[in-house]
Amino acid sequence: NAGVTQTPKFRILKIGQSMTLQCAQDMNHNYMYWYRQDPGMGLKLIYYSVGAGITDKGEVPNGYNVSRSTTEDFPLRLELAAPSQTSVYFCASSYVGQGGEPQHFGDGTRLSIL
């Protein structure tokens, strides 16, 4: 059972480049989330999805886009990479979103923008 799988694990981008961070889960979870984690800061929610075709903004959505065409996949897109987007990105999923169920996290993608 793979759980939540994120690719790539590491990436270096130049300013202005674009890329997509992939996230897939095989637990049939409805809810999926993207977080970023900066040094000394807690996990900040970028976007989340309550099911296929439905997405919504979190605390720090600027500079990112998401889509959810299937239950399994929730890719995060950076259109014009900026140094402020250097961070570690975590994807997570949960069976329901009411907070009564734990979130399951992927191993993270470490992204550097130079």
Next chain:
Amino acid sequence: ILNVEQSPQSLHVQEGDSTNFTCSFPSSNFYALHWYRWETAKSPEALFVMTLNGDEKKKGRISATLNTKEGYSYLYIKGSQPEDSATYLCAFYTGTASKLTFGTGTRLQVTL
């Protein structure tokens, strides 16, 4: 903006010591409090989800208590071992918009 605060920021104990840390959260609109264990170079792993005032949860040598009226939760580790070294995160859920608000964590280091 919800504030979830954890203390201390970091802690260094000897093997065999027992220790505890605190998570403080708003006492209004409480729905759930999560604890996660996050080892370096790995992903956060859920320890407990607590929903009722007075809740106590236990997993091996780790236990947690919850006081929703005063807005705090304690995480206890009995007889710390080097493998307990990790960052312990708490996260607060108000029941709206499916969003958890995370604290910045307590980093625990256990040495021999």
